[in-house]
Structure formats: C-alpha cells, structure tokens
Amino acid sequence: MxxxxxxxxxxxxxxxxxxxxxxxxxxxxxxxxxxxxxxxxxxxxxxxxxxxxxxxxxxxxxxxxxxxxxxxxxxxxxxxxxxxxxxxxxxxxxxxxxxxxxxxxxxxxxxxxxxxxxxxxxxxxxxxxxxxxxxxxxxxxxxxxxxxxxxxxxxxxxxxxxxxxxxxxxxxxxxxxxxxxxxxxxxxxxxxxxxxxxxxxxxxxxxxxxxxxxxxxxxxxxxxxxxxxxxxxxxxxxxxxxxxxxxxxxxxxxxxxxxxxxxxxxxxxxxxxxxxxxxxxxxxxxxxxxxxxxxxMYWIGRFEKIQDKPTVIIDGAHNREGIRELVKTVNVHLVNQPITVIFSALEDKPLDEMVTQLDEIAESIIYTSFDFPRATSAEKLYSMQPLEKAKAVEDFKEAIDEELTNIDHVIVITGSLYFISQVRQYLKEINKKENM
CATH class of the missing domain: 3.40.1190.10 (Mur-like, catalytic domain)
Incomplete structure (x- = not known):
C-alpha cells in the first residue's frame, strides 16, 4: 500500500x-x-x-x-x-x-x-x-x-x-x-x-x-x-x-x-x-x-505568451501538422517581428519536415534537447538540418538563458509537449525569482 x-x-x-x-x-x-x-x-x-x-x-x-x-x-x-x-x-x-x-x-x-x-x-x-x-x-x-x-x-x-x-x-x-x-x-x-x-x-x-x-x-x-x-x-x-x-x-x-x-x-x-x-x-x-x-477557455502550452521583454511564446507543436498551424499563427499574430525559434522533439517525429517549416518564420533556430527517454539530441537535429542560421545547444536551459538577454526579438519555443512542460516550469521559476 x-x-x-x-x-x-x-x-x-x-x-x-x-x-x-x-x-x-x-x-x-x-x-x-x-x-x-x-x-x-x-x-x-x-x-x-x-x-x-x-x-x-x-x-x-x-x-x-x-x-x-x-x-x-x-x-x-x-x-x-x-x-x-x-x-x-x-x-x-x-x-x-x-x-x-x-x-x-x-x-x-x-x-x-x-x-x-x-x-x-x-x-x-x-x-x-x-x-x-x-x-x-x-x-x-x-x-x-x-x-x-x-x-x-x-x-x-x-x-x-x-x-x-x-x-x-x-x-x-x-x-x-x-x-x-x-x-x-x-x-x-x-x-x-x-x-x-x-x-x-x-x-x-x-x-x-x-x-x-x-x-x-x-x-x-x-x-x-x-x-x-x-x-x-x-x-x-x-x-x-x-x-x-x-x-x-x-x-x-x-x-x-x-x-x-x-x-x-x-x-x-x-x-x-x-x-x-x-x-x-x-x-x-x-x-x-x-x-x-x-x-x-485557456489551454496552457498552446501559443502561450509567458513573458514580455523579450516576448516568449511556447507552443506544443509536436508533429508536422502542429508546426504548420504554428507557422500560420505566427504569420498572422507576429507579422514583421524577428523570430528566434528554440526547438526540440521526440526522435520518432518527421524532424526534417518540421524544421523546414520553422525555417519559414525563423530569423535564427536553436536546436536543443531535454530530459526524456525518446528526446532527440541537439547535435542530431543539427546534423539533419545544418542551416546557416541554426546552432545546437544541448541544454535547453542554457539556450533560453542566452536568448533572454536580447529583448529585440520574439522567442518561440516549440516541439514536444513533454519538452514544453519542462520549459514552462523553468520559465516560471525564472519569473518567480525576478519578481521576488
């Protein structure tokens, strides 16, 4: 018991x-x-x-x-x-x-x-x-x-x-x-x-x-x-x-x-x-x-704005259809704004197709990873799509910390819902410390 x-x-x-x-x-x-x-x-x-x-x-x-x-x-x-x-x-x-x-x-x-x-x-x-x-x-x-x-x-x-x-x-x-x-x-x-x-x-x-x-x-x-x-x-x-x-x-x-x-x-x-x-x-x-x-109705983790200066949006677009809808939403609601995408997903997803779609909206892309058995490594993502504007940062917290220092862009963090869960918790911890 x-x-x-x-x-x-x-x-x-x-x-x-x-x-x-x-x-x-x-x-x-x-x-x-x-x-x-x-x-x-x-x-x-x-x-x-x-x-x-x-x-x-x-x-x-x-x-x-x-x-x-x-x-x-x-x-x-x-x-x-x-x-x-x-x-x-x-x-x-x-x-x-x-x-x-x-x-x-x-x-x-x-x-x-x-x-x-x-x-x-x-x-x-x-x-x-x-x-x-x-x-x-x-x-x-x-x-x-x-x-x-x-x-x-x-x-x-x-x-x-x-x-x-x-x-x-x-x-x-x-x-x-x-x-x-x-x-x-x-x-x-x-x-x-x-x-x-x-x-x-x-x-x-x-x-x-x-x-x-x-x-x-x-x-x-x-x-x-x-x-x-x-x-x-x-x-x-x-x-x-x-x-x-x-x-x-x-x-x-x-x-x-x-x-x-x-x-x-x-x-x-x-x-x-x-x-x-x-x-x-x-x-x-x-x-x-x-x-x-x-x-x-409010559903967390779905095009959810977590903070301003810089604007941080998290979205659990965990497959190609989800990424497609995210791209459409960004093009309507974040028009003419520079976008930095932080992306991680599970290894059984069509990762190259998902990144190709994100390339349409991103000024820069950061591949990263998170603590989950089926999570793809940042280096594997980069090897699949080595875009000039992309880089690999294995620790998502390190990637987020670095991008938060720049207030002149919008950070869109997306991919697996398991990833978004961990990201959301980390961002809430950051905001709590800053407000103490």
Whole structure:
C-alpha cells in the first residue's frame, strides 16, 4: 500500500518502460475485476491527431458555465501529473491519486501473472480515471481524450453518448500506418454503433474512411463544412472572432482568446457537440454559456505568451501538422517581428519536415534537447538540418538563458509537449525569482 503521493507516482511512472501496447484486453480484464465502473460514466470520446485537448477544454468550459460538473481525462500533462484527471478544470488531489493507485496496484500485480502481461502506464492511469469517475466521484459528463489512435486505445472500452474526431494527420506512423487512409481507419475506431460522430477532418480520403465507418455503425456523422461551418473569421491581437453556422442555429461573432485558425476549428467542434447535447440529450446550455465558455477557455502550452521583454511564446507543436498551424499563427499574430525559434522533439517525429517549416518564420533556430527517454539530441537535429542560421545547444536551459538577454526579438519555443512542460516550469521559476 502506498502511503505517500511520491511513492504512488514513482510506481505509475515506472511503467513507462513498458512502452505502448495497443489492445483492449488488459483494460477489459481490469474493468471486470472493478465491477465495470466505466459503464457508470456519461462520456464524450475525443480522438484525432491534433486539437483533442483544446476541443475537450472548450466543451468543458461551456458545460461548466451552464452549471454542469465535468470531468476530463487528458494527456500528456503540462504542469502536474494530476491534471490528467480533473473536475471542472481542477486536478484531483494527491490524496485521491494515492487512493486510486492503491486500488489499481493489486489488480496490476495479478494481471502481470496472466498471459495478458503487464499493463502500461497509460493503461494504469486510464483505469484509475474510470474508477474515479465511475465509483468515487460521479459527475454529469466526462470528456475522454484518446491517447494514441483510437481503435486499440485504452480509452476505447467506453460507450459514449457522443464521439468527436478533430483532425487527421501523419503522426505515430510506426503504429497507426503511413497513409491518411490507414490512420483514419485507426482514428475511426472510436465510432460506436448508433453513437453520433462529429468530425473536423477535411482531407477527402479521411472523410471517406470516417463516413464509411459511421455508415457501417449506423452512427450519424456531423462533418465540418457540411452539417456545420465557420464563417467570417477575423484575427485580432486579443484572439479570434468567428461565426458558427449549422442547420439549426447561427452564432455570430463568437470570440476565443486562443490564437490560430486551428483553434477556431476546435471551438466550432465544441459548439457542435454542445448543440447536439442540447437537442438530443436535454442538456440546458444557452447561448450566453457558449459565448462565456469559449472566451474564458485557456489551454496552457498552446501559443502561450509567458513573458514580455523579450516576448516568449511556447507552443506544443509536436508533429508536422502542429508546426504548420504554428507557422500560420505566427504569420498572422507576429507579422514583421524577428523570430528566434528554440526547438526540440521526440526522435520518432518527421524532424526534417518540421524544421523546414520553422525555417519559414525563423530569423535564427536553436536546436536543443531535454530530459526524456525518446528526446532527440541537439547535435542530431543539427546534423539533419545544418542551416546557416541554426546552432545546437544541448541544454535547453542554457539556450533560453542566452536568448533572454536580447529583448529585440520574439522567442518561440516549440516541439514536444513533454519538452514544453519542462520549459514552462523553468520559465516560471525564472519569473518567480525576478519578481521576488
């Protein structure tokens, strides 16, 4: 039995060495032993390549404005591990985490002795979330973010009231496949029989796969630019204005403080989800709640300005699609400003393509690294893209310290979300010391 939070967390993290093990049988075994807590949860399932966390946060913020208790399960974390399981945006307590670990650990030890083998870290934390929301702390809705793929993701044992697929991109190709069609097939695995699906995908090949799956499962498909759309987008220094339009309603001049056209898409998916809940599940969310929730939503690590003089922006653009959206956002919101990019990512990403895109906006690029098992070294990044305006600094803290002395540029720090988590913590420590 764990008596401290540190011991419980160490045990959970020790399972990272098991890597990724797609499949649902271990989850089903644990749920059977726990009395199927996942069946007590009214859930919304969110999958896709990018935008899952933001879409979940928009939905949570709007439902919360309307007075609902909303649980979320997201990954990875930025500030603290507990935020992966939250209620109304507040992470569960250390004491609750210890209780959950003590509940799941005996099952894990028993499961390890079977032919199914040891559950991974993600499977453990997913099982903990099911027990928390299904047994310990029931709420009105729980928004579940898929970890990887969809079809064999640990979260895919739930039967939600609604499913959402945000976007499709070429990521995790070693596991999900190397074409849009193959990846779309895996993402579409969250579509359940008779459960409606809202999708923000725009590639024809992705739409074809998702529409085919939805038809086979007799699941109503609500597709962006077909059943609902975004109009009159306008970027300002404060954020984005847009109009949401569907066959049922029109909301003019909605506003979000999160910057970028991709955030407008994420917000529109959330609005469509709320519209569905209002129409078919007797949820009471008014226009005032939608407007307030969208405006108040704030998702750290996504084009987040940490400080001024110099301006420092961090963005968890962890794949080629994320970098593409970051470049578009910089070109709109940081026009004609000199940009220094500090970049690090995981070794299984298309690093050369990501750096090539960053080259479009960067006056200078610093390759760096961070403390994580799959992090790429700065020298490897430089060897792949030895640009004249680039250099390698292995210690990201050293790279940041050096660039903070120059107030005449904007520092954009981007790459892996695990990298952004460590960077954000370091920058907060710097700012705290300066303000003492």
């Amino acid at each position: 764990f008596t401290s939070y540190a011991d419980a967390l160490d045990w959970i993290h020790s399972r990272l060495k098991l890597g990724i093990k797609p499949g649902l049988r271990r989850m089903e075994w644990m749920m059977e032993r726990l009395g199927h807590p996942e069946r007590n949860i009214k859930s919304i399932h969110v999958g896709g390549t990018n935008g899952k966390g933001s879409t979940v946060s928009y939905m949570r913020a709007v439902l919360q404005e309307a007075g609902y208790q909303v649980g979320t399960f997201t990954s990875p974390y930025i500030e603290q591990f507990n935020e992966r399981i939250s209620v109304n945006g507040v992470p569960i307590t250390n004491e609750e985490m210890v209780t959950l670990a003590n509940q799941i650990k005996p099952l894990v030890e028993e499961l390890e002795q079977t032919d199914l083998g040891s559950p991974t870290e993600f499977e453990v934390i997913t099982a903990m979330s099911f027990y928390y929301f299904g047994k310990l702390n029931p709420v009105d809705f729980v928004l579940y973010e898929v970890g990887l793929g969809g079809r064999f993701d640990s979260t895919n044992i739930i039967h939600p009231v609604l499913s959402v697929i945000t976007t499709i991109g070429l990521d995790h190709m070693a596991i999900l496949g190397d074409t849009i069609e193959q990846i779309s097939f895996e993402k579409a695995g969250i579509i359940k029989s008779g459960v409606p699906i809202i999708a923000g995908v725009q590639q024809e090949e992705a739409i074809e796969v998702i529409a085919k799956t939805a038809n086979q499962k007799m699941a109503r498909l609500y597709l962006v630019n077909r059943e609902f759309s975004v109009l009159n987008c306008q970027s300002t220094a404060e954020g984005e204005f847009f109009t949401y339009q569907s066959e049922r309603t029109t909301y003019e001049d909605l506003f979000i403080t999160m910057k970028g056209s991709h955030q407008v898409l994420n917000a529109s998916l959330a609005v469509k989800a709320i519209e569905y809940l209002n129409t078919y599940l007797s949820v009471q969310v008014d226009e005032v709640h939608i407007r307030a929730g969208l405006e108040k």
